[in-house]
Amino acid sequence: MVPQDSRDETPDGTSDDWAAPTADGPLDATVLLPGSKSLTNRYLVLASLASERSRLRAPLRSRDTLLMAAALRSLGVRIDDVAAEGDSAASVTDWVITPPQTLTGGVDIDCGLAGTVMRFLPAVAALADGRVRLDGDPQARRRPMAPVVDALRTLGAEITDDGSGGLPIVVAGTGRMPGGSVTMDASASSQFISSLLLAGARYDNGVTVHHDGKPVPSEPHILMTVETLRDAGAIVDDSEPNTWRVEPSEINGLDVSVEPDLSNAGPFVAAALVAGGTVRVPGWPQYTTQAGDLMREILDAMGADVRLDRAGLTVSGTGELVGIDIDLHDAAELTPTVAALAALASTTSWIRGVAHIRGHETDRLAALTRELTALGGVVQETEDGLRLTPAPLRALGGGRFRSYHDHRMATAGAILGLRVPGLRVENIDTTAKTLPDFTGLWNGMLASASRVADDAPSR
Known part of the structure; x- marks a missing residue:
């Protein structure tokens, strides 16, 4: 092998x-x-920030999604393997996600080489109570992170890094985020925008993201993020080009099958x-x-x-x-x-x-x-x-x-x-x-x- x-x-x-x-x-x-890695990891993030329990049916279990699940568990989220309905042999399992009252810090998170983990979780970690350190594989340290880190600082997060523009970073969570409006250049990755949108409903003032730069790559992934947010009851306005607004609100639990x-x-x-x-x-x-x-x-x-x-x-x-x-x-x-x-x-x-x-x-x-x-x-x-x-x-x-x-x-x-x-x-x-x-x-x-x-x- x-x-x-x-x-x-x-x-x-x-x-x-x-x-x-x-x-x-x-x-x-x-x-x-x-199932889809992109959908599984978006659903995992939203379910962890929800106000009630969620069920992901036929989620992908791969290195990237297992890293996401492990990271969220370390923040206090309960993620249980549950036999799929109608599967008496339990050969197929769903994930049932129970969010905590408050995300807990004081942890180190391994992002591996997963862009969704390294880009999505800083925005979630800003809501945790305590320090969260994120690092990953050696190759992950060469992947750009600066736009999402700078945007989170503008929105009220305290983040320290080594000045390289990538991992490792440390987020000093306080249990809440002010949120608000931010302008960023997401021409290197649509994940920078998705990161802020996925957590934005839990920020005190929601989040409004303006993109200023070359066209955003992989825009269908932003549409995927918007649709998963709407599935969870979030109010999202994407009617204006290069601008996305998520209103502050609770996130509903999900019961979804992963494509x-x-x-x-x-x-x-x-x-x-x-x-x-x-x-x-x-x-x-x-x-x-x-x-x-x-x-x-x-x-x-x-x-x-x-x-x-x-x-x-x-x-x-x-x-x-x-x-x-x-x-x-x-x-x-x-x-x-x-x-x-x-x-x-x-x-x-x-x-x-x-x-x-x-x-x-x-x-x-x-x-x-x-x-x-x-x-x-x-x-x-x-x-x-x-x-x-x-x-x-x-x-x-x-x-x-x-x-x-x-x-x-x-x-x-x-x-x-x-x-x-x-x-x-x-x-x-x-x-x-x-x-x-x-x-x-x-x-x-x-x-x-x-x-x-x-x-x-x-x-």
Whole structure:
């Protein structure tokens, strides 16, 4: 097995790298995916600030959401595993969240490499009674935090840091926050805005956030935040461009089912286009605020047959891909998946509008350029994205695709492995950040190719 945190950054790799399986033939698979990380963590925060008990049905349990749950528990929130209704074997569990009368400080919080944890929890910690220190993985310290820290100071929080603009930080909570109005530059991450909105209803004066800067990336995630707040009874005004207002109020308890994670579904439905055949994802919502829903449009443009009905999403392909020219500013998390597809396409592709992903788990534009070029790809890093020109890919120089401890880089390597024999992906276990047992799901999907071949009539 690959270690959970491979520290080997050398190009020659180790024997623990994951041998990415190639597709033996067209697929015929149904993939059951767990819930959305983005929704699970937003629901957890709101449930912890609510005035009554909440129930999250089929929440995602991954490294990012378990870190969020552990952090909230340390602040005094009770989060219990409860058997899902109708599941007598207790193989599926919900989360029942009981908020405390007052959040308690005097704790250290491990944010891991989770942007939602490191960005959302400072605004919550400001409501705690006592000191809260937040830190994370070494890579997390390089992710920008200054806009949300500066905004919270303006709203009345006392926060100390080391001057680096990132973690670690210490929030000196007093049990309440004045709140009010603040102007910030959220052009590096929509999470800065979501952080203030999620906690803002509990601030004495609510919160009004004005964005001043380049367009906010991944705006669907802000809409997701607004809709989850409204689900909990909060009054939110987002009628004015670049301005969001949350009125001070109680937050109601929630009883919600968590949608499947559509960004995590991306590599699986992409596999139908790369390997040929059909992949189905049950439960794909008819309407959603998840940015990953854009995969339907992307796959259709690149040559797949895409159908969404009440049963879910069905994607069929022939193994032939054409290039795409797409702006992923609002769905930048899909960039590694789309880049892997583009590297296998028959015509040139452009990915635009994603300069901000240089500050994600790793510099994703530089990482994709380096790893695809190492396989023989022709990739040009542009000011705000990538240009990918058709070229044969081979497992050169040992065939190692480095993940840089980035879950979406790792799944991009899995997509490439469908067509590139001998490809090995570094630290595939980093996918547990948002998708537990990725390799089990992937291998199960690919096993369908063997079944299709076995069932084919002999000639």
